[in-house]
Amino acid sequence: MTDTPQSMIEARHTVKAFGQGDHIVRALDDVSLTIRKGEFFTLLGPSGCGKTTLLRLIAGFEMPTAGQILLDGADITDLPPNQRPVNTVFQSYALFPHLTVAQNVGFGLEMQGRPKAEVAKTTAEMLALVKLEAMANRKTSQLSGGQQQRVALARALAPKPKVLLLDEPLSALDLKLRKEMQVELKRLQQETGITFVFVTHDQEEALTMSDRIGVMSAGKLQQVGSPRDIYTRPVNRFVASFIGETNFLPASPVQGGLKLGCGAVIDGLTATKPSVTLTIRPEQIRITAPDEAGSIPATVTSLVYFGTDTHCHMALSDGAEVVVRVQSPASGEAGVTGGQKVGLRLLQGAAQVLED
Amino acid sequence: MQSEAETRQTARSARAGWLLSTPALVLLAVGAIGPLLIVVVYSFLLPGKYGNVEWGFSLDAWRGILFTKDIFDDTLVLADAHLSIFWRSVKLSLLTTLFTFAVGFPTAWFIATRPQKQRALWLFLITIPFWTNLLIRTFAINEIIRNEGLLNTILLSLGLIEKPLEIIYTDTAVFIGMTYVYLPLMVLPLFAAIDRFDMRLLEAGYDLYATRWQVLRRIILPIVKPGIIAGSILVFVPALGAYVTPRILGGGKQMMIGNFIELQFGQGRNWPLGASLSVTLLVIVTAALLVYVRFANRDRGAHHG
Numbered sequence: 001m002t003d004t005p006q007s008m009i010e011a012r013h014t015v016k017a018f019g020q021g022d023h024i025v026r027a028l029d030d031v032s033l034t035i036r037k038g039e040f041f042t043l044l045g046p047s048g049c050g051k052t053t054l055l056r057l058i059a060g061f062e063m064p065t066a067g068q069i070l071l072d073g074a075d076i077t078d079l080p081p082n083q084r085p086v087n088t089v090f091q092s093y094a095l096f097p098h099l100t101v102a103q104n105v106g107f108g109l110e111m112q113g114r115p116k117a118e119v120a121k122t123t124a125e126m127l128a129l130v131k132l133e134a135m136a137n138r139k140t141s142q143l144s145g146g147q148q149q150r151v152a153l154a155r156a157l158a159p160k161p162k163v164l165l166l167d168e169p170l171s172a173l174d175l176k177l178r179k180e181m182q183v184e185l186k187r188l189q190q191e192t193g194i195t196f197v198f199v200t201h202d203q204e205e206a207l208t209m210s211d212r213i214g215v216m217s218a219g220k221l222q223q224v225g226s227p228r229d230i231y232t233r234p235v236n237r238f239v240a241s242f243i244g245e246t247n248f249l250p251a252s253p254v255q256g257g258l259k260l261g262c263g264a265v266i267d268g269l270t271a272t273k274p275s276v277t278l279t280i281r282p283e284q285i286r287i288t289a290p291d292e293a294g295s296i297p298a299t300v301t302s303l304v305y306f307g308t309d310t311h312c313h314m315a316l317s318d319g320a321e322v323v324v325r326v327q328s329p330a331s332g333e334a335g336v337t338g339g340q341k342v343g344l345r346l347l348q349g350a351a352q353v354l355e356d
Numbered sequence: 357m358q359s360e361a362e363t364r365q366t367a368r369s370a371r372a373g374w375l376l377s378t379p380a381l382v383l384l385a386v387g388a389i390g391p392l393l394i395v396v397v398y399s400f401l402l403p404g405k406y407g408n409v410e411w412g413f414s415l416d417a418w419r420g421i422l423f424t425k426d427i428f429d430d431t432l433v434l435a436d437a438h439l440s441i442f443w444r445s446v447k448l449s450l451l452t453t454l455f456t457f458a459v460g461f462p463t464a465w466f467i468a469t470r471p472q473k474q475r476a477l478w479l480f481l482i483t484i485p486f487w488t489n490l491l492i493r494t495f496a497i498n499e500i501i502r503n504e505g506l507l508n509t510i511l512l513s514l515g516l517i518e519k520p521l522e523i524i525y526t527d528t529a530v531f532i533g534m535t536y537v538y539l540p541l542m543v544l545p546l547f548a549a550i551d552r553f554d555m556r557l558l559e560a561g562y563d564l565y566a567t568r569w570q571v572l573r574r575i576i577l578p579i580v581k582p583g584i585i586a587g588s589i590l591v592f593v594p595a596l597g598a599y600v601t602p603r604i605l606g607g608g609k610q611m612m613i614g615n616f617i618e619l620q621f622g623q624g625r626n627w628p629l630g631a632s633l634s635v636t637l638l639v640i641v642t643a644a645l646l647v648y649v650r651f652a653n654r655d656r657g658a659h660h661g
Contacts, residue, residue, distance in 0.1 A: 061559055081562040094560035098578045107574075108564035159565065 007070075008163060008195045009035040009058060014067030016053050027053040028064070029219035035163075035197060036212075037072075040189050042198045044206040045216035046242070051199045054216070055165050058197065060084050072162055082111075087156035088165040091172070093148050095140040101151050102127065102136040108159040126154040129188065146177045153185075157192060164189075166198045170205065182209055203243045207231065215239050231281075232349075236356045240279040247285075247322045249278045251353075258353070262316040264296040266351055277354045282311065282325035284350030287336060288343040295343025298322065300336050312336055314344065392638075399631035407625045417628030421636055438616070445612040446640075448527060448602075449595035452534040456542040456591050457584065459535070464546035464583075468553070479547065482540050490537065494604045497533045498524065501605075525607035533601040538594065542587040549583020585652055593641050613637050 016028040028050045035041045043051040056062045057069060060081035068077045076084055087108065096104050106123040114122075127133045130150040140148060149169060156164055166185070170178045186209050189196045200206055206213050207227040215222045215230060215238075223235045234240035237248065251258040252275050257267040266278070288295045298314040301321070305328075312324045324344065326335065336342060399417050401409040424435040467478040485493060500506045501523045508520040523529050553576065561571040577584070599614035606612070611619070613633065620630030 059559075059563060061562075081559070082565045082567060086563075088560075088563045090556060090560060092554075092556055094554070094556045096557060096560070096575060096579075097554075098575075107561075107566075111565040111567075111570060111574075155564070 006037045007034045008037045008039075008072055009033075009197070010068075010070040011054065011057070012068040012070070014054070014057060014069065015065045016050075016057060016062060017065045026219050028057070030067070031216075031219070031221050033214060033221055033224065035195060038193050038195055039211040040186065040196045040198065040209060042200060042206040042210035042213045043216060044200060044203060044213050044243070046201055049216040050219040051201075051216045052167055055088075055167055055197065055199050058163070059086055059088050059165050085159075085162045086165060087159060087161040087163075088167065089149075089152045089156045089169045091168045093152040093169075095148055095151055095155070097139070097141060099140070100137050101132060101140060101143070104140060104151055105154045105158050107155060112159060122158055126158045129157070129191070130154045130184075145173055146181065149173065149181060150184075153188065157188070157194065160192075161194065163195045163197060166196060168199055168201070170200070171202075178205075185209065207243070215242065217242070233352060234279060234354070237277060237279075237354050240352070240354060245282055245323065245325075247280045247282065248354075249280065249316075249320055249322070251276055251278045258351075260296070260316070261318040261320055262296065263318075264316075266346065269351060269353055271353050271355060273355050277356075278351045279354055280322075280346060280351050282323045283309075284347045285322065285324045286345045286347065287312070287324060287326065288345050290341045290343045292343045292345070295345050298342055298344050300338050300340045300342060302338055303336070314342070395631045395634050399628055399635055401628050403626045403628050405625070407621070407627060409627050414628070417626070417632040420626070420629045421632055441611050441613060441616050444527060444610065445596055445614075448531055448534065448612065449592050449598075451531055452538060452595045453542075453588050453592045455531075455535050456539050457546075457588065460539055460542035460546055460587065464543050464550050467543075467547050468550035469555070475551075479544075482543050485537075485540060490600055491604075493537065494533055494601055497529075497536060498604055501529055501532065524605065525610060527606070527610055529605040530598075530602045530610055530612070533605040534595050534598060537601055538591040541590040541594075545586035545590060546580065546583045549580040549586075553579055581652065585648065589645065589648070592644065596641060596644075597637055 011031055011033045014028055014031050015026065018025050018027055031050070031054060033054075043054060045051045053062065057064050058071075060076070060079060060083075064077060068075055070076065071084065071086065096107065099107065102123050105126050106119045109119045109122055124133070124136075127136055130153055132147060132150055132154065135143060135147060135151075140151060143151065149172075152169070169185075170181050173181060182205060185196070185198075198206075198209065207230075210227055212224060212226055213230050214224045217238050223230055223239045225233075230239060230243055234243065234246075240246050240248070249260055251260050251266070251269075251271070253259075253271045254265060257265045258269045258271060258276070258278065259265045260278070269278075290297055296316065298316050300312055301315050302313045304311040304313070307328070309325050309327045312326055314322045314324060316322060322344065329335075398409055400413055400415070402412045402414045402416070404410050419432065420435075421438060422435060423432040424438070425431070426433050463482075467475055467482070470478060498505070502508075503520040503522065503524060505524070507523075508517070511517045512520065523532070557575055557579070558571055561575045566574060596612075597614045598612055599618060602610060602612040602615055603618075606615075614637075617630050617633045617637070620626045620633065624630070
């Protein structure tokens with residue numbers, strides 16, 4: 001990471017509308033975004049949020065209805081995909097069934113008109129990079145899902161694009177393979193130094209792999225930031241609930257803090273609106289004795305055991321529900337039982353104010 | 357390793373398979389091999405005076421394919437007329453195959469890329485010509501392209517030409533007729549192949565710097581090749597043996613092998629020659645198919661590296 005990161009991709013007020021007349025759907029609604037050189041950038045959002053549309057605009061498969069797309073400083077808005085130094089790893093892999101693994105990997109180089117010797121050399125390097133040297137002469141249909149995935153990666157990386165676009169590439173793999181590929185992708189990104197733009201609906205995948213994340217919903221970019229930023233300081237209700245689990249509690253400003261519905265006041269927070277929402281992550285709350293000074297009184301309603309931790313569902317005095325995550329000790333007991341009266345203490349900075 | 361019981365099971369189901377296919381096999385044997393044998397035998401016999409054959413071994417019919425006896429001194433000379441008939445048959449069949457492919461491929465692509473609901477309608481339209489007898493359809497073409505036909509009438513009245521185009525009773529007429537008749541046979545297998553083609557591969561191709569032409573040549577054509585081969589065989593084979601189309605649109609003069617064979621069994625009263633010509637046609641078709649299949653396989657072998 002350089003001190004002054006330069007932009008690799010810049011989307012300026014991009015709009016993509018589908019359909020005609022009364023049935024126009026704005027898949028992208030005035031999205032502006034800067035992706036830095038050499039970073040692992042993830043577009044995260046539920047299906048239909050416009051993340052794949054944005055990826056396809058960068059690849060050149062769709063033309064924006066309005067706005068511009070810049071690649072490394074140059075306007076590529078009107079360039080066809082075969083003239084953009086950008087390659088894609090498709091969700092379906094889209095490997096050429098009539099070609100061998102090596103021919104698939106070398107396809108882009110061959111189309112660029114590189115000399116035969118260079119094609120062979122780079123293909124071999126790429127196959128080594130994804131550890132598929134032994135499969136070079138196989139047909140792609142003879143490979144497993146994970147291997148096909150790797151061929152798709154090698155094929156897209158071989159022409160050394162400025163940007164690699166990945167459209168939910170791991171969604172077809174089983175959990176174990178997906179975890180392996182996450183590590184593998186991160187390794188490839190670091191080894192090649194190529195800017196990766198990764199599209200996913202899996203928030204955990206986004207958090208573990210990305211340098212920065214852009215959270216999208218309903219065709220709009222909701223928040224852009226590092227995984228830590230997005231998790232700890234969500235800007236709105238959508239981002240807070242889509243990434244990780246959280247508690248939402250209505251609150252209103254009073255002298256010196258925000259007052260919850262149950263009457264407890266959380267110090268040090270301010271809000272401009274008369275009523276706001278607080279978001280508090282379940283792991284940022286501690287259970288205390290019911291009479292501890294400054295704690296919020298609550299009653300345990302139910303316990304859900306998750307192995308590494310237990311989710312304790314609590315009811316505050318006004319009936320609002322709060323989930324507290326307690327790490328399981330060796331015995332597996334959460335230390336509380338249903339119906340028990342307890343106190344809740346928020347960790348420093350746990351509560352975030354959402355004004356929407 | 358298969359257990360003994362499994363082996364017995366496999367053997368039993370194989371036997372059952374043969375048993376079930378017996379009716380079809382018998383029908384094929386009687387219907388195809390029987391007449392073929394008769395034709396082969398007839399080709400080695402002597403022609404009867406009023407048609408039919410006389411029993412007596414002779415190679416005259418086989419010699420007659422390429423040579424003809426000079427009427428004056430009985431020496432054998434190369435039969436130019438026969439050769440030109442063979443040449444015309446092969447040429448017109450190849451042209452028809454190429455042209456139906458050139459026209460059929462975009463058509464099949466168009467249909468295969470329509471929304472699912474519309475496809476059935478388009479395919480249905482393609483099959484409409486099959487509802488009418490071949491003879492009637494061919495006469496309809498005749499009606500369009502003959503000297504006083506629809507085409508010439510329109511062109512003349514528009515003042516585009518001064519005298520009628522003489523298309524009827526030429527190779528061009530036969531070519532037009534065969535292209536029309538065999539086009540659906542090209543479109544349908546091509547459609548089946550393109551329908552299975554994963555359109556996402558096009559984006560993968562463009563993404564990897566291929567131009568439109570490269571995507572067509574390097575991705576689409578190799579993948580739909582089975583459809584191209586099937587369509588070409590379905591057009592070329594019947595075109596080579598075509599009878600009705602060259603008869604009506606080529607007049608008596610522009611004969612193809614089919615008409616020539618018919619002539620021997622009819623007016624020519626030379627059944628053995630007709631029989632030897634039939635066998636020759638069969639051999640040409642088989643040879644063409646073998647070459648084509650070999651060619652297709654070699655190409656696939658090359659891709660294996």
